[in-house]
Amino acid sequence: MGYAFVENMEHFAPHIFQALEGEGLYRSHSHESDELTLILEGEGSYTTQSHSILVARGDLILIPTNLFHGFVCLKAWKGISVHFLKEQVPSYCQYLINHAFQQNPDHILVSRLNGWQLDKAELALKQLEEEWSRKQHGELSYDLMRNALESLLLSYHANASESMKASRIEQGSDNQIIQDALKVIHGAYQTTLKISDLAVHYFLSESIFRKKFTDIVGVSPKQYIIRLRLNEAKRLLQYTRKPIEWISSEVGFTSSSRFHELFVKHFGKTPLEWRKQEESGST
Structure with a gap:
């Protein structure tokens, strides 16, 4: 059966872009799933019709469903992205996602991770990917995926930049x-x-x-x-x-x-x- 709440996971690297470093091409699109991306190396930029943000190593990025956006590699980058169906994620994860977008539902959100926090987030993404990509899912696969996504979302909230919190109730x-x-x-x-x-x-x-x-x-x-x-x-x-x-x-x-x-x-x-x-x- 189609497994759990993850729709797709992918790694990105400089060779994806048909341009020299600093000449990356914007790739505008939207998707019917929420996206969480961790930048592991390099720098880049994301843009929507209303705002643009610069991202670099350690940035954990949340992109909401159906938001038309583009991105460009400014300095050779690597990262991991997961697309997930918010309606199907476990309840506490749903809360964390909705709470993140409460004040800025049509924005790309960014939280900066450093040191062991970045290492922990990378390990959580790898665990999520390992369980999601199994041909035969074990009895604990769902729980491990839930724990990994919850850990990522908690890391986002714990380290969210003050600029993203400015409009707090x-x-x-x-x-x-x-x-x-x-x-x-x-x-x-x-x-x-x-x-x-x-x-x-x-x-x-x-x-x-x-x-x-x-x-x-x-x-x-x-x-x-x-x-x-x-x-x-x-x-x-x-x-x-x-x-x-x-x-x-x-x-x-x-x-x-x-x-x-x-x-x-x-x-x-x-x-x-x-x-x-x-x-x-x-x-």
């Missing part, structure tokens, strides 16, 4: 409170996370927190957490051979019967029926 605003809460939820949705604990953290009553969350996100906190758990369960059902009862527990359900009930309610099939459908559709 004012601290203490309702939007900031809910964005912070979403980060907590995406990182801990598989635990026994309580809405009351989230509310207390922001010095709010549970009812007020629920209202603010629902007004901004569009669904209640409980509904949001359930949706995250079920979407992650779908990915695990499709891309791993883990037992259904084990998946139910991994995504945060303490009752397997409750998991089955909610799965059928949201997707119209039992988890086993959904897995068999996906298997038959990919053969």
Whole structure:
């Protein structure tokens, strides 16, 4: 079957460009996937209709879906790119991607890595590529790919340049409170996370927190957490051979019967029926 959330991975090097160093050609295009690129050597430039950026060794670049852009090699460069389908990546990775583009949804974003951080990011990309390119995927392939992408996205956020953070939402605003809460939820949705604990953290009553969350996100906190758990369960059902009862527990359900009930309610099939459908559709 088509495997997990990675659509394509590629290495680029100077020989790709039919020009001398400093005379690289812009290659304008867009793609129906998000892109993450790590520059390992050299220098270059990316441009869109609204902005241009210079990139060099250590830059970790995020490019959103369907953004028309071009790039040029200014000094012989090497790097690794991964194209992935945001709707199919694990839930916490989805949050990290959406959070990165929250203030600049139509921009190319850059974070500068140095030293061991750059080495760690390169190793994560190589691990992602190794698992993605396997002819036979192992039981842990999906988890290893998830961990590698999560590590890359966390490295991006930890080292994002201040210029990319300039338009941050004012601290203490309702939007900031809910964005912070979403980060907590995406990182801990598989635990026994309580809405009351989230509310207390922001010095709010549970009812007020629920209202603010629902007004901004569009669904209640409980509904949001359930949706995250079920979407992650779908990915695990499709891309791993883990037992259904084990998946139910991994995504945060303490009752397997409750998991089955909610799965059928949201997707119209039992988890086993959904897995068999996906298997038959990919053969």
